[in-house]
Amino acid sequence: MVSKSVLQEQMAKQEYKYGFVADFDEDTIPKGLNEDVVRLISRKKKEPEWMTEWRLRAYRHWLTMKEPTWSNVRYPPINYQDIIYYAAPKPKKEVKSLEDVDPEIRSLYAKLGIPLQEQERLAGVAVDAVLDSVSVATTFKDKLAELGIIFCSFSEAVLEHPDLVRKYLGSVVPFNDNFFAALNSAVFSDGSFAYVPPGVRCPMELSTYFRINAQDTGQFERTLIIADPGAYVSYLEGCTAPIRDTNQLHAAVVELIALDDAEIKYSTIQNWYPGDKQGKGGIYNFVTKRGKCLGVNSKISWTQVETGSSITWKYPSCILQGDNSVGEFYSVALANNYQQADTGTKMLHIGKNTRSTIISKGISSGYGRNTYRGRVQIHKGATNARNYSQCDSLLIGSTCAAFTFPDIQVQEPTAQMEHEASTSKIGEDQLFYCQTRGITPEDATNMIVNGFCKQVFLKLPMEFAVEAQKLISVSLNLEGTVG
């Protein structure tokens, strides 16, 4: 790999050489990243000056940073000059009906129980169904607006709600936070923005589900959610269908801000393309997610079900700044075939009487490597802070691996900490027992895995929980491969 300084030099040369950005064909900019590309992205989105400047500062800082190597995942070096950082919405492959869609994808949809209309939308079939779902989205948006709730794309928010964006953007994940967050800050394409005004309880689950088809969100998403005092919002991210993407790197940033007595619940089902059975292809999911409990009695709760991506590097965290604030992290991460997951959370206790709960369930199968990495920090002055952590690993077969790296730092003598960990293996005894009751080894494995994940699934909104269960069994390829 080229060392950073050489790379910088090269890029400096490039900037000089290709300093006439205006000549670029607007829809297909060349591979690579420099200040002009950052400016171009900003201009394409018709962003105000402050936004462009923020991106540039992030970019300049990114140049000084090194890609982190502390995580427990292995992958060949990424050539950041070999990535296209802005592409106009990809031309959809002409698909006239579901018959033309890859049978493998279709059978996956069927297994997941996605309704036909939804299958068509996901496969990009140009039928009226697409229009239908757009109009549904509009209906929701009107209803939300009546309550003063803003829910729109990030780009729209920059243009229409600049005060809110300027106030909170980067306030939880600063652009210099880490290598991938800095990269995202420089080149983010789009994402979601939600604001819930004081005292308003958002009456429905906000979801990218009914918005994503309007805008083809790219690989650098940016999401910002703000709950004003006394507000409540539950946000669902993700799509339960596989998103086949030729892009390798997915570096998103999510920031949550909860003010006094506010609560944000953020649920994710991540099912990006995991690569094939030999470990070829798949998404590198390098994501920074963090919430700040800024106000007293505020609460932020992360729930994630991570079944996709070839590599997951993700630590949804909570900064518990307000007194009596509460942070929660519930996670199921699955690594099958050659997937690698390094995921966990950080709970930073700053305010008094802050509480946090961590429940992490890691499942490894095939040649998968699953790592839990968690940090619990009780700062001085965070009197009576409490944390409960539980991280369990489940191994299926004998070629997979599970790792646990808990890191507990306590600077406050009144703190109460609990940490529990377990590693178990689906045993022949368990499978045999189920078989003697008439249950096949495949169904038994499915049952055991779902039992293992139950604590986390219970935290998901109802429909999501059902889908998560199905997704786990599909992701483990449980049909006819076990036993």
Add this chain to the structure above:
Amino acid sequence: MLEIKNLQVKVAGKEILKGIDLSIGSGEVHAVMGPNGSGKTTLAQVLAGRLAYEVTGGTARFQGKDLLAMKPEDRAREGVFMAFQYPVEIPGVSNAYFLKAALNAIRKYRGLEEIDAMDFMGLVQDKAKLLGLDETFMKRGLNEGFSGGEKKKNEVFQMAVLEPKFCILDETDSGLDIDALRLVANGVNTMRGPNRAMLVVTHYQRLLDYVIPDFVHVLVDGRIVKSGDADLARNLEKHGYGWIVEEAPKPQPARA
């Protein structure tokens, strides 16, 4: 119902069963007794289909079908049930969920409709009472944190719900106090009937005081060395296994 002929089984390369002949008719309760290490549990497990047990010779036919050729789950669906000596725990999977899945897998195999939640709850409530299990029991994880006695009761409870044709009870009395033993025995006895057979594997006479067998077989060193009626079991309780071991034909010493 079950015809076992000259059954020979190896476990981890070691010969454990050295030619078992056993014929069990419909409506009969057979007890297999024997000292530790005689092969009792092996016999139970091999009939249920444990993979690690290698059948090296002989046959076992269940209702005319080759039992040993069937996968364990198919044996269960055909009507074979084993109550385990050491039932496993499956955390997070409730007893109700597990049992319903089992019942439906069996029903489906037999071409019956899946049972719905209401009918299922009605069915299990009656059977649970029989074994003195309370309502919260169904919601707990399968054997999760159960005492030894609770686990054994759960085995017999499952048996009562699944209504198998042939029941294998592997050391079901071990670890039970006298009250639990009575409940379990009562559960087993209510299941006796002309269309069902049972094989009770036990080290002690205890359970057989309550579940009176029609036939008793004594297993020593992988062979049935003596068969009789319930009196044989009482004799064993009084005199131990020693006299039978003495009487048993010794294997010929290998010639040098």
